[in-house]
Structures are given as structure tokens and as C-alpha cells.
Amino acid sequence: MPAPERVPEVGLKPAARLGTDAGARPGPEVLLHGELTVRGQVRDASNAVLFCETEYEGRSYACAYKPVAGERPLWDFPDGTLAQREVAAYLVSEATGWGLVPPTVLRDGPYGEGMVQLWIDPPDLGGGVDEDSDGAEAADAGADEAGSDDDGDGEDDGRPELFGLTEDTEPAPGWKRVVEARLENGRNALLVHADDIRLRRLAVLDAVINNADRKGGHLLAAADGRLYGIDHGVTFHTEDKLRTLLWGWAGEPLTDEAVAVLHTLERELSGALGDRLGELITEAETAALRARTDRLLRSGIHPAPGGDWPSIPWPPV
Numbered sequence: 001m002p003a004p005e006r007v008p009e010v011g012l013k014p015a016a017r018l019g020t021d022a023g024a025r026p027g028p029e030v031l032l033h034g035e036l037t038v039r040g041q042v043r044d045a046s047n048a049v050l051f052c053e054t055e056y057e058g059r060s061y062a063c064a065y066k067p068v069a070g071e072r073p074l075w076d077f078p079d080g081t082l083a084q085r086e087v088a089a090y091l092v093s094e095a096t097g098w099g100l101v102p103p104t105v106l107r108d109g110p111y112g113e114g115m116v117q118l119w120i121d122p123p124d125l126g127g128g129v130d131e132d133s134d135g136a137e138a139a140d141a142g143a144d145e146a147g148s149d150d151d152g153d154g155e156d157d158g159r160p161e162l163f164g165l166t167e168d169t170e171p172a173p174g175w176k177r178v179v180e181a182r183l184e185n186g187r188n189a190l191l192v193h194a195d196d197i198r199l200r201r202l203a204v205l206d207a208v209i210n211n212a213d214r215k216g217g218h219l220l221a222a223a224d225g226r227l228y229g230i231d232h233g234v235t236f237h238t239e240d241k242l243r244t245l246l247w248g249w250a251g252e253p254l255t256d257e258a259v260a261v262l263h264t265l266e267r268e269l270s271g272a273l274g275d276r277l278g279e280l281i282t283e284a285e286t287a288a289l290r291a292r293t294d295r296l297l298r299s300g301i302h303p304a305p306g307g308d309w310p311s312i313p314w315p316p317v
Contacts, residue, residue, distance in 0.1 A: 028103040030056040031063055031116045036109050038065065047071045047082065047233070050111075051119070062119035066233075067111040074234070076241070082233030083115035084280040089209050089232035090117075091276055092289075095268045096261045098201050100229050106280070120220045120228055162199065163216045163245065163317065165189045176248020179312055191316065193248050197255075198227035203246040204258045207303050208265065208292055209235040214244035216317035236281045238288040240306055243313045250304040254296065262297050269293065 034054030042049040048070020053060045071082045083106055090104035102118040109116065164175070171177050171192045178191040193199060199219075206214050212234040220228045234241070254262070268274070269290050277286050296303070305311030 026056075026061055026103065026118065028105045030054060030061050031103060031118065032105045032107055034061065036063075036065060036107075036116065038110055048111075052109075052116070054116070064117045064119055065109050065111075065114055066117075067109060067114035069112050070114075071233075076239075077234060077237065081281075083113070085235045086115040086117065086232045088277050088280040089205075089211075089235050091273060091280075092209055092265070093205060093229075095265050095273050096201075096205065097264070098205070098261070100202055100205055100227070101232065102228050102230065115233075117230065120222070120230070161194055162196065162219060162221065163191070163193050165191055178245055178247050191245070193245060195248065196227075199246055200249060200255065201258070202227065202229050203244065203249060203302060204254065204261070204296070205229070206244050206246065207242060207296060208262075208289065210237050210241055210288070210292060211235050212237065212241040212243050213313050214246060215313050215315070216245055236285045236289060238284050239309075241309055242303065242305075243310060245312065245316055247305060247311065249302040252302050254300055254302060259297065259300070262293055266290070266293050266297065 031054055034056035036052050036054050038050050038052050040051040042051055042064070048067055050065040050067070052063050052065045054063050055061075066083055066086070068080050068083050071080060073079050077085075087104050087106045090101040093099065093101040102120055104115060104117040106113065107116055165181060165183070166172065166175075167187060167189050169190075171190060174195050175192040176195050178193055181189050181191045183189050202214070202219070205211075206229075209232065211232065213231065214229070215231075218229055218231045220230060222228065265273075269277075269286075274286060274290075277289070281289075
């Protein structure tokens with residue numbers, strides 16, 4: 001199975017560890033106003049993803065650039081809207097105060113308007129782009145690292161364990177059941193994810209933005225312990241399209257923290273955040289976002305999979 005589609009089997013080996021140091025993380029102005037230069041292309045992406053550097057006030061920062069012109073048409077989302085949805089997801093994430101999405105902006109670039117997002121490096125690649133390095137190789141390295149496991153036993157490498165497969169009939173302590181799976185050898189297994197507050201926050205964010213594609217490879221863990229979600233192009237649909245690997249808390253009460261955050265988000269959606277989102281998604285989609293937030297608060301629980309839409313993305317990682 002190709003590396004981006006692998007998940008660790010019994011033993012719960014760790015997922016890839018990616019990220020930048022949060023304390024040095026630049027803001028969106030770096031992406032919005034910096035000079036954008038294409039250095040390479042990320043392989044095997046569904047839409048065009050270009051590895052770039054943006055130079056701002058004498059410093060260079062790595063970023064991903066997804067031009068609208070490189071978006072593939074989807075049957076259920078309007079053409080040419082994925083970049084705006086990625087920016088909208090960042091704005092909602094910032095409103096929660098959790099900072100779950102890397103800085104993301106909408107701007108003009110070498111191939112027209114597109115989404116530009118701060119690049120999240122594996123720790124051993126550093127936080128920026130070396131002018132003497134090969135940007136294409138760096139992009140390929142980052143793409144290959146996401147969602148893959150190493151050939152070792154996964155111990156003492158400092159990487160967080162987020163997903164795994166186990167042949168036990170129930171998840172081990174500290175893990176949550178996602179779905180039953182069938183291995184290539186015909187054996188049954190459980191796909192599980194960690195009972196991790198960072199994942200739980202992302203599960204709440206995904207329920208709010210109606211994320212139709214929360215794969216394991218879309219989660220990037222930083223060296224400082226932060227966790228980022230990326231690839232939010234298929235979000236904010238008016239119909240329920242939540243597809244995710246983070247079903248472990250389905251039906252469980254929301255945390256007090258999540259309830260407080262949702263109340264804050266509800267207020268923000270009635271003010272400046274709602275106005276800004278109106279420039280990126282439709283009025284109906286903004287109304288549906290408010291309705292989902294209200295529904296979560298009224299129910300007080302994590303949503304469960306529905307029967308009208310596949311609940312697990314494919315491939316899952």
C-alpha cells in the first residue's frame with residue numbers, strides 16, 4: 001500500500017510528526033503581502049498544490065499555494081470555491097482560540113488567485129526555506145512524510161501516536177474506536193485514534209465547518225506539541241457531509257471548554273466573523289454554519305455518523 005495510505009498495525013505505531021514552532025509562527029500578513037515564488041510541486045495531490053516561499057521584511061517563509069485554476073471540479077461543490085473555503089476554515093479556527101489551522105489567506109499569485117497557507121515542516125526540515133536548498137525536494141519530502149509510518153518500532157522517536165490498527169475487540173485505554181476494518185490478509189481489526197484533547201478539539205471544529213474530508217494525513221503534529229489540520233477545501237456545505245476519522249467521541253458530552261468556545265463562536269458569527277465569511281462562502285452556507293453551531297450547543301454532545309453520507313473518508317489516511 002502506498003505510504004500516504006498506510007496506517008500502523010497492531011502496536012499503534014505513531015503517525016508522521018510535522019509542524020513548526022508555534023512561538024515563532026508568522027502571521028497571515030507574511031502570506032498576504034510577501035513576494036511569492038514557486039519552488040516546487042507537491043506530488044499526488046488531488047488539486048494543484050505548489051510549494052512556495054514568500055519573502056517578507058527580509059525573511060523567507062515556506063508556504064503552500066493552491067491556485068483556483070488548479071482545482072478539479074466536484075459534483076457537489078461549486079467550481080472555483082475550494083480556496084475560499086480553506087480561508088474560511090482558518091477564520092473559524094482562529095475564532096475558537098484553538099489555532100488548529102495554519103495561517104491561511106486568499107491572494108493573487110503566479111498562477112492567479114489562490115489559497116496560500118503557511119507550510120508545516122517536519123521538525124528536521126526547519127521552519128523556513130533555505131535559499132540554497134531544492135524547494136521541490138523539500139515539498140516532496142513533506143508530502144511523503146504525511147500519513148506514513150517508519151520502519152522501526154516507533155519507540156523513543158518523540159512522535160505522537162494518533163491513529164492505529166489493533167486486532168483487539170476493544171480499544172486499549174487511551175484509544176477510541178473509529179470503525180472495524182479488514183486487513184489485507186483477511187483478518188479483522190479496529191481502526192482507532194488516540195483519546196487526545198487536540199484531536200477532540202479538531203472533531204468539534206470539523207463538526208462546525210462540516211468537513212467532508214478529515215483524513216489522518218490531514219493532521220500535522222508539531223514538535224512543540226501543537227496539532228494542525230490542513231486541506232479544508234470541502235467544507236461549509238449546506239447539507240450534512242461530515243466525513244472524518246475522529247468519530248471516537250460520537251454521542252459523548254462536549255467538554256466544558258468546547259461548550260464555552262461554541263458560545264464564543266456563536267457570538268462572533270453574529271458580528272465581524274459572519275461578515276468576513278460572507279465574502280468567502282454563500283449566505284446559505286453561513287446560515288448553515290450558524291445552525292450547526294447552535295445544534296451542537298443545544299444537543300451538548302459530539303455528533304454521530306448519519307446514514308445518508310459515507311462517514312469515513314477514502315482513503316482514510
